[in-house]
Amino acid sequence: MxxxxxxxxxxxxxxxxxxxxxxxxxxxxxxxxxxxxxxxxxxxxxxxxxxxxxxxxxxxxxxxxxxxxxxxxxxxxxxxxxxxxxxxxxxxxxxxxxxxxxxxxxxxxxxxxxxxxxxxxxxxxxxxxxxxxxxxxxxxxxxxxxxxxxxxxxxxxxxxxxxxxxxxxxxxxxxxxxxxxxxxxxxxxxxxxxxxxxxxxxxxxxxxxxxxxxxxxxxxxxxxxxxxxxxxxxxxxxxxxxxxxxxxxGAWKRGAASSPKLPKPHSLERAAVKLIDKELTQSSIVIGHVGVSRSNPDYYAVSVMNQILGSGGFGSRLMDNIRDKQGLAYGVMSLFDARLVPGPFYISLQTRTEATNQAIAGVLHELRAMREAPVSDQELADAKAYLMGSFALRLDTTSKLAQTLGLVEFHNLGLDYFTHYPQWIERVTKEDVLRVAKQYLDPQRVALIVVGDQGKAKVRLETKP
The missing domain is CATH 3.30.830.10 (Metalloenzyme, LuxS/M16 peptidase-like)
Incomplete structure (x- = not known):
């Protein structure tokens, strides 16, 4: 974009x-x-x-x-x-x-x-x-x-x-x-x-x-x-x-739509790795797979789950593990880019070349952990509080409002979206978070991209269950 x-x-x-x-x-x-x-x-x-x-x-x-x-x-x-x-x-x-x-x-x-x-x-x-x-x-x-x-x-x-x-x-x-x-x-x-x-x-x-x-x-x-x-x-x-x-x-003439319906992307059948060799002191890593569409009813539970995983800034699990505990990256984030049909889910970070495999292993560990056990009450409460509290900040300019209105119509979310969004977030439970983590996170079938000095990074991908 x-x-x-x-x-x-x-x-x-x-x-x-x-x-x-x-x-x-x-x-x-x-x-x-x-x-x-x-x-x-x-x-x-x-x-x-x-x-x-x-x-x-x-x-x-x-x-x-x-x-x-x-x-x-x-x-x-x-x-x-x-x-x-x-x-x-x-x-x-x-x-x-x-x-x-x-x-x-x-x-x-x-x-x-x-x-x-x-x-x-x-x-x-x-x-x-x-x-x-x-x-x-x-x-x-x-x-x-x-x-x-x-x-x-x-x-x-x-x-x-x-x-x-x-x-x-x-x-x-x-x-x-x-x-x-x-x-x-x-x-x-x-x-x-x-x-x-x-x-x-x-x-x-x-x-x-x-x-x-x-x-x-x-x-x-x-x-x-x-x-x-x-x-x-x-x-x-x-x-x-x-x-x-x-x-x-009013005088703009109606026309016949000529765009075919966009197909749903297929998930990877197995993990895939692509390495791009460049003489750099750091490795740029992207890891992920197909995510969700914006109209998916699970979008709100996925938003809460991802807030805990990696979109929650310094309070996310990825930041806690990769940055704070291991010191492998200045920042790491995860994103579900929800589109008309399922867009990408990815995690991105940069780390020193020699720590490339350690960082990849840390990311995969957090993906598996999200699927294996419920999040804590505090994690759930913090994630929901942030998403509900920040909602108004996404609507605080005429530009943001106009953009959001267009997307609400484009994705058929309904004009009551502004009233219901906080309610939909509030209804998400720990059980919902675990369910969508199991359904929409797949550490077994990720795409891994690494840009960096491949001779020193010696990348390997271990997608153990």
Missing amino acids: RPSRQKTGSRWSNQTRLATVLRSLLGLLALVTCWTAPALPAELRPVRFVMPNGLTVLFLEQHALPIVEAHALVRVGSAQDSPDKAGLANLVSSLLDEGTMTLTSAQIAEQIEFVGGSIGARATEDYTTATVRTLKKDVDLGLSLLADILQRPSFPKHEFERVRSELIGQVISEKDEPGTLAMKAFNQVVFTGHPYRWPVTGSEETLPKISHQDVLTFHSQHYFPNQTILSIVGDLSHDEAASLATKYF
Whole structure:
């Protein structure tokens, strides 16, 4: 997944920027953080409606600041890329704000910076999002730009060549990043034969094969209102939001969805090891397998279990064992990347080369321990308290709220999600944690990736029961 490219008008002249800096100062100060007065998740009351052209609109009033944020989530991502042209969905998203039928890239940048706002787009494995943020007084401009880049991108040939070259350079530079190399290799092993195996950004081999026509065709086949979720959060009334959505997106023509249903990835039949030799003083290790989907009913029990295992920072078992007791790594973490279909579960860390096998053995020990005995009452209480207590912090900006609204709709979680999430976490028992550990952790069939000096590391994998 690549970071969002937020356009703030960096191309226009210094003279123009100086002439408008005082005008946009207030907007910039407000939009830097987009902090909104914290509300209890149960108090959030989003509204949902579907427009005649099939566009799903979610709206949430937030009046703490005069800010409006809109996120358009299009149901297409890198999983729709063909293997020989991996990176196409990401390239399309990167070009959305590089010119439309009526505006050049520079003009888009000028207009959004003039009001102290931002606009950008990014692709993930499952979807693409285009976002805009402005003060309330500039909401018409913001939504008109968002509508324009989604519905009428021109994909100028010179911008296509430039952005594609930049992405190729980014991919090449990642060869010097051991952690990135390890994760790419991990996905290739775990998701063999599945679309999740290739990077969102594509590869050095596939990006040059993507033509300008490929970009045009991809957009024409996937970008439709009935494939899009529009989340609007901010200082508007429901009537204002509905009117704006109709004004700027009502004429968008419905289309026929062309994306096949994403298959469920298969688990590994046996443990697999991939070693990448590089002259380094440390080994970068990734170990794991296929995880869970976001719609899996066990997601909440898995979240609690993983909080105890390795996502709980200094309080997790992995940190206690690998860092505190053995001193093998500065940090170690585990993640269930829950997607439309089961995404990866992995544990990642770096350790000194000579301690590579000791660190791997420590990780496998903790995986087996999670499956063999119930967690303690204190571990369970701490994990649930953190997940419930931090939930509001994931909703404390207009940006986070808009993003979460889109994902709630995308994964069909229901608008009562904000009320029920803490309840679902609270209901998790020690028995649930042990059950999901046995079901979704499999130390016998992991993929192990090690990037480092293989002559000194002498990696071995012992997957004893």
